Amino acid sequence: MRKHPERYVATILPETPFEYEQFNMVLSAHFLFMYSDRLDYDFHKKTIQELLRVASEEVRIFPLTDLTGTRYDLLDRLILELEAEGLRVTEVKVPHEFMRNGNSLLGIRKI
Ligand SMILES: C[S@@+](CC[C@H](N)C(=O)[O-])C[C@H]1O[C@@H](n2cnc3c(N)ncnc32)[C@H](O)[C@@H]1O
Numbered sequence: 001m002r003k004h005p006e007r008y009v010a011t012i013l014p015e016t017p018f019e020y021e022q023f024n025m026v027l028s029a030h031f032l033f034m035y036s037d038r039l040d041y042d043f044h045k046k047t048i049q050e051l052l053r054v055a056s057e058e059v060r061i062f063p064l065t066d067l068t069g070t071r072y073d074l075l076d077r078l079i080l081e082l083e084a085e086g087l088r089v090t091e092v093k094v095p096h097e098f099m100r101n102g103n104s105l106l107g108i109r110k111i
Contacts, residue, residue: 063102
């Protein structure tokens with residue numbers, strides 16, 4: 001960040017300053033769901049809607065657990081709601097486990 005500050009844009013979610021579908025793919029790593037003890041479902045939903053707005057193809061979220069390694073308890077509800085909006089949602093196991101049980105990724109595809 002110190003070397004290339006021009007590559008970073010600071011923002012406070014659930015808002016971003018980016019254009020509609022400015023990126024092909026957006027990755028949220030080690031933030032959403034991990035802090036579900038202090039960020040509520042409404043925050044998660046609004047943030048994901050914003051990430052979907054700025055992505056033309058896909059949003060990926062990793063990991064799907066909270067800080068104790070427990071799967072986000074409202075994940076099934078979230079997946080059902082996103083699917084009802086016409087999005088293609090997949091929960092994928094990945095080979096790296098940075099935190100206990102933190103080896104799943106949520107792919108949310110617009111196309
Ligand atoms: C565990 S860090 C992960 C950061 C980054 N994804 C990474 O892999 O290095 C979580 C970050 O989220 C930031 N954060 C907390 N609330 C936020 C919000 N509403 N909008 C944007 N960032 C936030 C915190 O300041 C912290 O730097």
